Amino acid sequence: MEITSLAVHDLQALIRAGQISPKEVIEALGRRIEEVDPLVHGYLSYDFDRAISEAQQVDVRLPLGGVPISIKDVINVKGDPCGCASKILQGYIAPYDATVIAKLRAAGAIPFGRVNMDEFAMGSSTENSAFGPTRNPWDLTRIPGGSSGGCAAVVAADEGFAALGSDTGGSIRQPAALCGRVGLKPTYGRVSRYGLVAFASSLDQIGPITKDVRDAAILMNIVAGPDKFDSTSLDDEVPDFTVALEKGVKGLKLGLPKEYFIEGLDSEVEKTVRTAVANLESLGAEVVEISLPHTEFALSTYYIIAPA
Amino acid sequence: MSSKNFDVEYVADLARIKLTPDEIKTFESQLGQVLQHVAKLNEIDVSRVEPMAHSFAIYNVFREDETRPSLDREAALSNAPHQAQGLFIVTKVVE
Numbered sequence: 001m002e003i004t005s006l007a008v009h010d011l012q013a014l015i016r017a018g019q020i021s022p023k024e025v026i027e028a029l030g031r032r033i034e035e036v037d038p039l040v041h042g043y044l045s046y047d048f049d050r051a052i053s054e055a056q057q058v059d060v061r062l063p064l065g066g067v068p069i070s071i072k073d074v075i076n077v078k079g080d081p082c083g084c085a086s087k088i089l090q091g092y093i094a095p096y097d098a099t100v101i102a103k104l105r106a107a108g109a110i111p112f113g114r115v116n117m118d119e120f121a122m123g124s125s126t127e128n129s130a131f132g133p134t135r136n137p138w139d140l141t142r143i144p145g146g147s148s149g150g151c152a153a154v155v156a157a158d159e160g161f162a163a164l165g166s167d168t169g170g171s172i173r174q175p176a177a178l179c180g181r182v183g184l185k186p187t188y189g190r191v192s193r194y195g196l197v198a199f200a201s202s203l204d205q206i207g208p209i210t211k212d213v214r215d216a217a218i219l220m221n222i223v224a225g226p227d228k229f230d231s232t233s234l235d236d237e238v239p240d241f242t243v244a245l246e247k248g249v250k251g252l253k254l255g256l257p258k259e260y261f262i263e264g265l266d267s268e269v270e271k272t273v274r275t276a277v278a279n280l281e282s283l284g285a286e287v288v289e290i291s292l293p294h295t296e297f298a299l300s301t302y303y304i305i306a307p308a
Numbered sequence: 309m310s311s312k313n314f315d316v317e318y319v320a321d322l323a324r325i326k327l328t329p330d331e332i333k334t335f336e337s338q339l340g341q342v343l344q345h346v347a348k349l350n351e352i353d354v355s356r357v358e359p360m361a362h363s364f365a366i367y368n369v370f371r372e373d374e375t376r377p378s379l380d381r382e383a384a385l386s387n388a389p390h391q392a393q394g395l396f397i398v399t400k401v402v403e
Contacts, residue, residue: 294352
C-alpha cells in the first residue's frame with residue numbers, strides 16, 4: 001500500500017512504531033504532489049525543505065507526531081504566505097500562528113502547504129481562485145466544490161493526509177461531499193477562529209477534511225476548545241470524540257428533514273442519500289421524518305447575514 | 309425586482325471603482341437579486357421572535373486585565389510596504 005493513501009491514524013501508528021520516519025512521510029507526500037498536483041492544482045505553494053526540517057525534529061510519540069496536515073490559504077501559519085487565494089494579499093507572510101496551528105504543532109503535526117480555495121472563501125466551486133481552479137480528482141472535468149475545494153481535492157487525491165478548512169455556509173461540508181471525503185463544520189464556538197481570515201465572523205468555523213470519520217474525531221480532539229484569543233469560543237469541556245466511534249449507531253434517533261428532498265434534487269444524489277439512510281437503519285439507527293418548515297428561507301437569510 | 313431601488317454608479321463611486329456600461333447592467337441585475345432575498349424574508353412573521361446575537365447564551369466574556377506578551381514590533385511591521393522609525397507609513401486618506 002502507498003504511504004500517501006493512509007489515513008492519519010494508520011500513518012501515525014506506523015511512524016510511532018518506527019516503521020517509517022516523518023522525513024520519509026514528507027518525501028512520499030512530495031513525490032505524490034509532483035505526480036498528481038499538476039492535474040488537480042490543489043496547492044498554491046508549499047515549503048518542502050522546511051517541512052523536512054520540521055519532520056526531523058518532531059516528537060513521534062505525540063498524538064499527531066510526524067503527520068503533515070494541509071492548510072487552507074485562509075489560516076495563518078507563521079512564516080508561510082496567507083493570501084486567501086487572492087492577489088490582493090500577495091506577499092503577506094503570516095507573523096503568527098493561528099490557535100489551531102499552535103495546537104497542531106503542540107500535538108506533533110506538521111502544518112503543510114497553502115491549499116487553494118475560492119478567493120477570500122467566497123464561492124462554492126474553487127473556480128474563483130486568483131491562481132486558477134482546483135479540479136475534482138475523481139473527474140478532472142468537474143469542480144471539487146468550495147470554498148475549501150483544494151482541501152477536499154488534495155485529501156481525495158492522496159496528496160494530503162488530512163486538511164484544515166473553514167466553513168461559513170457549507171465551505172467544508174459541500175467540497176468534502178463532492179470529493180467523497182469526510183468534512184465537519186464544528187458547532188459555532190467549538191474551535192477558535194484566532195488566526196482565521198474572517199468571512200463572516202458570527203458564522204465562520206475551522207474544521208477538518210479527512211479520509212475517514214476517525215481522523216475527523218482525532219483532529220477535533222486536537223483543535224477544539226476555548227481560547228482566550230477568541231471570545232466567541234465556547235468555554236465547554238472537550239470530550240474525547242473518538243469514544244463515540246466505538247458505540248456505533250444502534251439506538252440513535254436520526255431526523256430526516258422532509259424539506260431536504262425537494263424538486264431539483266439530483267436523482268442520483270437522492271438515491272445515494274436514501275441508501276446511506278437505509279444502511280444506518282440496518283445498523284440499528286431509528287430514522288424519523290421531521291419537518292424544518294423554515295428551510296426555504298435559509299438561503300436568503302444566509303445571503304443577507306453572511307456579507308453583512 | 310427593478311434596479312431603480314439603487315444607483316449602481318453611485319455605489320461604484322463610493323467604492324472608488326470604475327464600471328463599464330456592461331458591468332453596470334450585470335451588477336444592477338445581481339444587486340436586484342439581493343433585494344429579492346430581502347423581499348423573500350418579508351414573507352415570514354417574526355413579530356414574536358426574540359432578536360438573537362449569538363447561537364449560545366454567551367453575554368460577556370471577561371479576562372484579567374493584565375499584560376501579556378504580544379507580537380514584537382519587528383514582527384508586526386514585517387509586512388508593511390513602507391515603514392519608518394518603527395511606524396507604518398500609509399497614504400493620507402482624509403482631507
